[in-house]
Amino acid sequence: MSIDSKELEVRRKKLLFRGGHRGTKENDILIGRFMDAHLASMSEEQLERFEILMNDVPxxxxxxxxxxxxxxPDEYDTDVLHMIQELSNAR
Incomplete structure (x- = not known):
């Protein structure tokens, strides 16, 4: 089931805040670069996978x-993590 664009925008704004306030400067920078490059164009499913990374992973x-x-771990090894790795030159 797809959600409307207003709800997606609210989710993106929450992720923008959460991603910029991880607790370590290194993660803030890395996630900030990722969000600048991809957040606006991510699908609903990708947003969900990004939310899981932001909310569940230390x-x-x-x-x-x-x-x-x-x-x-396999459950976190997703396309979104791969996109982040590409920006960090890990791939």
Missing amino acids: DADFFKWATGKESA
Whole structure:
């Protein structure tokens, strides 16, 4: 089921705030670059996967996965994480 564009925009704004306030400067910078490049064009499904990364994954784990220092568990190893890795030069 698809949601309307207003609701998607609200989700994007929440992610913009959450992504810029992760707790570590390194993650804030990395996620900020990702959001600048992709947030406006992400599908509803991609937004959902990004929300899971932002809400469920601790900063230290996220940074290791995003920079390619460690492999992410299968449930988090998604197209969205790969897009972040590309911006961090991990891929």
